[in-house]
Amino acid sequence: MQHTHVKSNHISGQKSSGSTIFAQPTGSLVLSSHEQSSQSEPTQLTVADTVVKMLEDLGVRHAFGVSGGAIASLWASLEHSVIEVLHFRHETGAGFAAIESYFANNRPVVVFTTTGPGITNMLTGLFAARWEGAKVIFLSPATSAPQRGRWAFQETSSYTMPSELFCNSGSLFHYATSIESGEELPEIARRLAAGLARPGGFVAHLSVPTTIQSSLLKASLPRVTFSQTLTTAGEDAIAKSVQLLSEGPFAIWVGFGARGAAEEIRQLAERTGSAVMSSPRGKGIFPENHPQYLGVTGFGGHNSVVKYMQDISPGRILVLGTRLGEFTSFWSPAMVPKKGFVHVDIDPEVPGTAYPSVETFSIQSDVQVFVKALLKYFPNRPGNCPVLPNPQRVPLLPQAEGPVRPDVLMDTIQRVFVEKSDAVVMTEAGNSFAWRTHTLRFTKPGRYRVSTGFGSMGHAATGILGAALVQNNKAVAILGDGAMLMNSEVSTAVKYQIPAVWIVLNDSRYNMCTQGMALLGFKGVDTQMSPVDFVAIARGMGADGIRVESETDLQAVLEKALASKIPFVVDVIIDPTQTAPFGSRIQSLIEQGAKETNK
Structure with a gap:
């Protein structure tokens, strides 16, 4: 048995510029390779089969994506493995679902696409994975060498796409490579194992030309395992x-x-x-x-x-x-x-x-x-705590008339989904995020997710599928109508019977933009959308749903959504005039130069 040790030594010192003092960690990573006996007859596997077996050994159990002809061999190998394959309606939604499945069970996850637009559609999800700190391995095909530069259908090569997508690490991928021969797989397996064992996130890309996917391996692939030592301070x-x-x-x-x-x-x-x-x-x-x-x-x-x-x-x-x-x-x-x-x-x-x-x-x-x-350095006794200011909120009484006030909706979500269930609650970027962050209260970790880095619309709307799937439990997205129209994957949830719930703040506009532009002093900006019946759309795809136009109906409808055995959409007609609790966002934008000026 061979062992490779990667060790970092403790170093402490003064940062060369500024006033930050760094104390770096000690830690170690051990990778082990187990070769088959030379007396055993190697099994004739394709590169695609071997890549998938390698991913199984690394702990992958779910793959999310949209397939196509160029990835046929890899797709077939995934389908015949222990990895559960889920086909989405859009690659971006698959990427967001993969991120949230990772955070729900801490297992590395695969995303896959076909060539050309499949890859570019997945980029938003991959950037979000990098920002969020998820561990995601991206499988994509590439145009085979004899066809490169000849305008193949959806050609995917250095002639048509930036080379950093295929073989360079950087701001998107921690590790990326194009597999041109099965003989590269042992080193690729080692690098993936090391990346998955590292602290924090890891986003990798394996680009496999179509011809290479179905080629036979000349030798058996060594098995790579790894152990992780947590990074610690001295x-x-x-x-x-x-x-x-x-x-x-x-x-x-x-x-x-x-x-x-x-x-x-x-x-x-x-x-x-x-x-x-x-x-x-x-x-x-x-x-x-x-x-x-x-x-x-x-x-x-x-x-x-x-x-x-x-x-x-x-x-x-x-x-x-x-x-x-x-x-x-x-x-x-x-x-x-x-x-x-x-x-x-x-x-x-x-x-x-x-x-x-x-x-x-x-x-x-x-x-x-x-x-x-x-x-260890602080005594096991209560500290001397002064009287501290705490967030205070008095729930509002529901009204029978008029559209639903967003803060009343949040109060009801608190009672039904936060206090009476263990559902994961996610929220989109925008006003829904501001209302939920300010209003809902959680007492345990793991119940709430939001993207505040990349912050893409559609992240919560599709991410709840990944969270609900791997936990086999309810997951709830609180989102605006703009995000729901952008990417929701209701059809995917119906196909796989994933218990997702969408609570849509429906005001027929991008209301964060409406309110934000007004506060910045900009006039006459159009953020309106045509009214949409999200329940009709959901039912048309096989899900269920109810439209809510009165605050007095909220409790019963949310309880029905919680009890539903199939995907459920709650379409809430909200009051667009209540300004969301942005905090200091507007002031931050003004300081960055986003303000109306006299012309």
Whole structure:
């Protein structure tokens, strides 16, 4: 047996520019190759069969995509494997579903397309996977060598597409290669195993020319397995963190990257009396009904966070697993503590980036491992916690007349889907995101998902299929009518009987654009859409649904959606005049130059 060891040593020092101090991790990755006995007769497998077997061994159990003639051999091999293959109506929707299936069960997932527009249609989903930190392997065909440059149908080669799509790592793929021979597969298997074992996300692309897919392997492929050691900070970094955090009261800022450390973060907060705030993606990691919870920061966030920073203002903030990007912080100076940040993230490039001029002690580590180490230095007793501002909300009483107010809809979703079920709740970019972030309350991690990085419309509408499928449970998308028209995959949910629910905020317009443009001072901008009956569309595809035009009907309809055994659309006619709780989004846009000027 052969072993390859990749090891990083602990290094600590001062960053060459700015004021961020880096404490890098120790960790190791072990890859093992198991060759078949030389006495055994090798099985004659095609390259396509071998690629699929390699993916099975790496833990892949689901593949999402849209097939075509150029990928016929790979498609057939997938269909005859243990991997469940799901055909979608659009490649982008397949990509979003793949991302959410990964976050639902932490298994690497495959997406697949045919040549040409199949690949370009998948790019949005792949960029989202990279931004979200998912582990996704993209399988696509390419035009075979003898036909390249001759205007083959949907030609896919360096003559017609950028070469970085096929063989270069960079801002989209962590690893990409074009397979031109079966002899390359052992090295490809090793690189995929190493990538999947790395902390954080991993997006790879295997481009397989049509002719190569059906070619026979000359030798058996060695089996590649891997083990993962979590990235951890050294003892000197832990000790320095303890020293900095012990100098006075500190707050904790929790992001999506801390989702595996919910219990440890709660213990740390209670032992130290620290106030806790979360990014929009971090909702529910720290219980939102806890007396030490300040609220959500950024887009759709709470004034209680701003009040805390103004009135109490901690000496430092311990940042756990968030990039502190625009939708989390708006880069606001009001969110900067007096003595700076202690910032923990699995990605060493994250700390110090959002606030480059602020003193930051940076630690590359798995958040759970770091907080567990930190707990050893704090006594197991309740901390001295001041009275903290908390998000306050008084639910509104339903009215029998008029369109549905968005905040009343959110109150009903809270009662039915959040408190009476364990359904995953997702929301789209736009007003639905602002209303949901500001209004709904979660007390456990894993119940809520949103994309605040790439933020593509259609992510929640189709992502719920992946989450519901792998968990065999309800998943709910809260979205606007614009996103529902863009990409919803209701037909796919019907085919595979996936228990998805779409709650559509229907106001016949892109209302975030309407309200945002008005607040920025722009006049006469057309964001209207023709009225749409989403229930009629859903029923036409084999799903069920109900239109809601009165607040008094909401409870019964949402309960019916929750109980439904088939995909269900709730088409809610909402009041378009209520301004969504954007937080400081408009001010951030103005500071970036998006404002009406006198001409």
